[in-house]
Amino acid sequence: MATLQDYRNERLRKLETLRQLGVDPYPAKSERTHGCGEVLARYDELAGQEVVVAGRIVSIRSFGKLAFIKLRDQSGEVQLYLQRDDVAELDASRGILGMKQLKLLDTGDFVEARGVMTTTQTGEKSVGVHELRLLTKSLRPMPEKLENKEERFRRRYVDMNVNPEVRLRFIRRSKFWRATRDYLNQHGFTEVNVPVLEHTTGGADANPFVTHMDALDNQQFYLRISHELPLKRLIGAGFEKVYDLGPRFRNENYSDEHLPEHIAMEWYAAYWDWRAGMRFMEDMYKYVLQETFGTLQFQLGKFNIDMSGEWEVWDYAEVIRKHYGIDVYDTTIDEVAAKLKEHGLEVEKTDSIPRGIDKLWKNIRKDVAGPVWLVNTPKFISPLSKTNPENPQTVERFQPVIAGSELGNGFSELNDPIDQLNRFVEQQQMRDAGDDEAMMLDIDYVEMLEYGMPPACGWGYSERVFWIFEGVTAREGVPFPQLRHEIDETTRAIYPQVKL
Structure with missing residues (x-):
């Protein structure tokens, strides 16, 4: 043969x-x-x-x-x-x-x-x-079939020739981001590319990638985990509607919904609050999905989803109380850990009340078809968001829940420098105690707030929105997923003169 x-x-x-x-x-x-x-x-x-x-x-x-x-x-x-x-x-x-x-x-x-x-x-x-x-002149024949997932991911250029529907997926992915840009541009937003390398990285609970810059005396830098803090500095600088769209990096495990490197978009609008952001994003979802898929009706696994109607609104604490009998504002780590064990959820040494309650919520979320807005998130879960004056224990945050996933995140942004500093200090203490995903204290950002930032609403979503509506896993949803570096024996034999 x-x-x-x-x-x-x-x-x-x-x-x-x-x-x-x-x-x-x-x-x-x-x-x-x-x-x-x-x-x-x-x-x-x-x-x-x-x-x-x-x-x-x-x-x-x-x-x-x-x-x-x-x-x-x-x-x-x-x-x-x-x-x-x-x-x-x-x-x-x-x-x-x-x-x-x-x-x-x-x-x-x-x-x-x-x-x-x-x-x-x-x-x-x-x-x-x-x-x-x-x-x-090609030197290798294209296979008639290519079904092995590992081989498909390693040689996507072959995969897309043998399985043309894979290439069509990435055309839709391009449409998704083009529609995102078009909608924001049509509504007066300015795209500004902010740095990928940061002295202090923040804006999310995530473990960053670390690198060094020779030109600055080998100083340590981080690959950004979020676009948030630089964009809000631009709001403080006088921009009123601003966004960035590009890669972010979170040094964590792969899953069907997460990749350490992925594309995301965040926008910030001065003089908007979270309710204005919710109205804007309901319309934006409809526009982007219609432009990408040509429909607003989706069958995503067990979920039958209609994105054309009005969204439900759920209160975070009420949902937790209904499912677990826990008062999120008056509980202990032992009570939370007991509920985690009761529902077969993992309990880790680094778990805090916020992380434990978040796990309980995600156990509910996995069965929610949506679209649903999750609102009134407890303050201890959202350290960068503005307190809700109607209930000071909660923040003005809005999260869309669709097909069992949270497909975005929005806030009335915190602009009180004293409040922000206190929350940063609390996060830094958690980080110093061993929580690598807690936020770093960014004193330059606090100083920006001291000069003054107007009321603002912010929003972010990643390409996970596309993956969910496309009905694929994270690795299937990007053209070149990261894999362990390997050289197969056939390649070694073909290039014996090259040290591989």
Whole structure:
């Protein structure tokens, strides 16, 4: 049975033959005029006209004087119809191949075909080829199937060729972020890119990645875990509607809903409160999902979700009391730990009352279809949010719960510098006691607040929103998920001259 090395060696032989003929197997330019799918979609208009298409060879069938090549690009597939009397002969200086050189082509090669749109005797709309030009000689054959998940993740470029629906997923992912930007831009927001490397990182409960900067005497820096604090500095600087969209990094375990590196967006609006933010985000969700998926009705696993209607609103403390009989404002760590054990939830040494209650809430959340707004979050769970004057034990926070997940986070932002400093100090004490996910004390941010920041609402969501509505896990939802670095034995054998 032929191995990958056998196939590769045969293609290397063909590559050498092409070079000996004087053909450049990797020219820099293509003269394509139309996409493969486009020439079929516009066939009535283009019939009888000359077109130039280009793409990857999917299949080749040769019958002496006749040959048929199926060609694919991002727009679709088209058949190339080659008749010996109509096809130009070898012109190596231009990279043109004749019928005699078809045997030097393989599936996976990229070619360019110049010809007239026609219909074959079997009724298939095709490009009747006059000139066939080599664009790229491939050295490895594409597999017919690729189902092993590890292999798919390691060679996504193969995965997307063999499983075109995977490539379509990332087109939708692009639409998701484009719609996010469009909606914010249409509503007067300004996109400002804030630093990825930070002296002090904050804005979330997460363990950061650590690095160093040689140019600043090898000082320690962190990869940002959130966009929040720099964007709120911009509100203090005079921006009234601002956002950033880009990667953030949280040095924690993989799960079906979390990746250590992922794309996220946060916006902040001066003179808005949390209720204004809720109204804005209900409309924004509808816009973004409609633009991305073309619908607001979704069947996501066990959840049947209609995003077109009005959202329910749930009170955090009431939900916990209803399910567990716990008063979140008057409880002990022992009581919380007992409820965790009772419901089969893990109890860790580093658990505090806030973390324990959060675990209890997540146990409820997993069965919520939504869309639901979770509001009136206890202050001890939200150290960066503004206190609710109607209930000083709670904060003005709003979280969407959809398909068992929290798909975003919004606040009336805390702008009292004394209050903020006190909360930072409390968080830093938790960090010093061994909680690596507690927030760092950011004194520069406190100083910004002392100069004054207007009332503001802030919001953030990550691409987890897309993953949930796309119905895929986190690793399936990104083009190149991080994996353990490995070199397989076949690769080592193919490149013996390279130290791998």
